Amino acid sequence: MLRALLLELAKSSRLRRWITSHGATRRMARRFVPGEDLAPAIEAARACNKAGMAASLDHLGENVITREDAERARASYTAALDRIEAEGVEANISLKLTHLGLDLGGEFCAEQLRIVTRRAEELGNFVRVDMEGSAYTDRTLRIVKQARAETVTVGTVIQAYLYRSEEDVRELLGAGCRIRLVKGAYKEPSRIAFHRKKDVDANFVKLMKILLPSGTYHALATHDPKMIEAAIRFAAEQNITKDKFEFQMLYGIRTDLQTRLVRQGYRVRVYIPFGQDWFPYFMRRLAERPANLLFFAKNLFRGASPPA
């Protein structure tokens, strides 16, 4: 219920204005978003590198409604790729197709993505296309498959909560596409998505067992110790070595677990979002964990710093 309410509120422009204009809430958001510019994101990536982890930089933004905004977003991604190269940090980029103008047309969006993946290819880097709400699943997969036919520098995300995901995984594997497996962060009807945690978890494990032995380098993006344990156990049973896949987690969430995995010799990549448009991302993080909301509410007017 609370999750559904928070995900619905993530669409409210009034709440967005209120939350993003308050100093206290902006400080709270720093737990999940290191800054509004590229520089703090690069610094956060450098800190992750020092701790033995790679990073993926995401310039926050979604559902742009003008071509100019989409082109600006595209330029920010090529600039991020250039800066990653210049600064020598180990990081790739993650982006959302609605930030690159998917709502303005598939062809236009595919062309924006092509410009970004070409730059990534020139630099020997990689572009991960995030997965958004189900209204975009087909269009995202279509554009990613088309992009993958042109270059290996692109991969995407599969959400374990969708019933369709096993079929999508098999199709993407056929195209040699790198996949980041997640549970799924949007509000979806039970007609198309599992709602009970135990069903989502079971599907995550099922899909993980298809991905890891596939011979392609995939990512398991979760903070759930049970999912991580299941993957570690399965990989050991199948003699899949630690360099054949990576775990991914979000900036500011379960840093203890991130460090522990690095110590155990696993590859870990931290997803680092930056930018001014942090409101929907922030709301999705609150929706994932009611304790975050409680902490947020308690500290709203106190300006305290968040827990680790």
Ligand SMILES: Cc1cc2nc3c(=O)[nH]c(=O)nc-3n(C[C@H](O)[C@H](O)[C@H](O)COP(=O)(O)OP(=O)(O)OC[C@H]3O[C@@H](n4cnc5c(N)ncnc54)[C@H](O)[C@@H]3O)c2cc1C
């Ligand atoms: C690198 C990365 C990229 C992602 N990309 C996408 C994407 O493209 N599309 C998409 O739909 N979703 C994406 N997600 C979000 C994902 O779908 C889940 O919503 C999110 O990861 C929470 O699920 P979980 O697997 O961590 O497990 P959960 O079952 O939600 O949580 C397990 C445990 O993790 C911890 N935890 C989880 N979330 C939080 C939080 N917000 N704050 C504090 N602790 C928390 C808690 O200890 C919790 O008990 C991404 C997640 C990661 C890590």
